[in-house]
Amino acid sequence: MAGSPSSRMLKLLSLLQTRRDWPGRVLSERLDVSDRTVRRDIDQLRDLGYRIVAIKGPDGGYRLDAGSQLPPLLFDDDQAVAIAIALQVAATSGAADGEAALRALATVRQVLPSRLRHRTEGVSFTSLPSDAATTVDTGVLVAVSAAVRAHQVLRFDYASPGRDPDAAPSRRRAEPHHVVFGNGRWYLVAWDLDLGDWRVYRLDRLTVGIPTGPRFTPRTVPGGDVRDFLAGRFKGSDRGNTWPCTGEAVLGLPARKAIPFVRDGIVEQVDRDRCRLIVGSWSWVALAASLGRFDAAIIDVAPRELADAFDLLAHRFAEAAATQPT
Known part of the structure; x- marks a missing residue:
């Protein structure tokens, strides 16, 4: 043997x-x-x-x-290192209960052989905090995920953003389709049965009702891709991952100086000292304001709605300047 x-x-x-x-x-x-x-x-x-x-x-x-109890687990070297790094990321990113993740990380490190412990401790990084990072109760995450998997109607109370803090949460009934994590927050993408439309809910504002409702036949999220759908909703669009307002203008600025500040737009070099920007935003006024931040001459604005937004901002800025004491 x-x-x-x-x-x-x-x-x-x-x-x-x-x-x-x-x-x-x-x-x-x-x-x-x-x-x-x-x-x-x-x-x-x-x-x-x-x-x-x-x-x-x-x-x-x-x-x-799978059994009814958690037996001892066996991981190879690469798996053990990956788990330790993932727990460290989870503890600082808002993807999980930070305290629980740190306890799990300490447990894993305690049983790692010295050669692996040195490897995990050698991976040193700083996780930048997200402005939107929130912690979700594990029970809520598990209950909502189970309803998604079982295709069961979910009943829950929801505290909408900006509501009166003394007001009671609203009661909702929805067909849960996807649980999504992004930018430090957990979201539920669901078909609201009372509103007859797709909605996005933050799990940290949601309290699950018991029991869940009847089973349903899953619908297809608009566009067929939940990531594009959610990205579009964050942009204020109901037409997929696109901005509701898209325009262009020529800036009196070299392309190399504009590129670092344009995230999902297009920068085209016109000549040595000018570039054309094609960018989007949730409103024409917001788009005009975003172009104004480059502190450069702006010409050849299109479409007409964007030019009108510049005109509106010009009047607002003039009024704001006139109200300042001399």
Whole structure:
């Protein structure tokens, strides 16, 4: 027999975790032991809490299934390092309960061999805090995700942004379709049954009602891609991942000086000292104001709505300047 019983069992467990079904004959060959030894090692793993199901048939075999308790877990070196780094990111990004993630990270580091502990501690980084980062109750995240997976109508109370703090949350009924995490926040994309329209809800403002409602047939999110749909809603658009207002103008500024400050727009070089910007925003006035921040001459504005927005801002700015004491 190859190796000590303990090392052989660890290798057996590692094999069982890499695929769904393992014929007993293949396990015997991989471990270089008899079928009887494999059966004995399987029994010992079961005693440790691993739920290993025997597969009947000509080839026979074994399958590692989820059990009712959490047994000891086995990770290879790269998996262990990835878990430690992921927990460190989760603790600082708002993607999970920070305290729970730090406790889990401490637990993982405590059992890591010194060579792996040095690798994880050598990965040093600073996570910039998100202005929108919020923490979501784990129970809410689990309940909403379960309703999404089971296609069950969700009943919940929702505290809308900007509401009267003394007002009671509104009652909602919705078909939950997607749970999305982005920019430090958790969102639910759902079809609101009372409004008859798609809505986006923040999970940190949501209190789940029990029990859930009946099952429903899933709808297709507008455009077919939940990421584009959500990005569009954040831009104020109901037509996918596009800005409601898109315009262009020539700036008295070299393209190289404008490019660092244009996120999802287009910068075209006109000549050495000028560039054309094609950008979008949620309103024409907001778009005009965003172009004004470059502190440069602005010409060849299009379309007409954008030019009118510049005219409106000019009057507002003139009035603001006139009200200042001399």
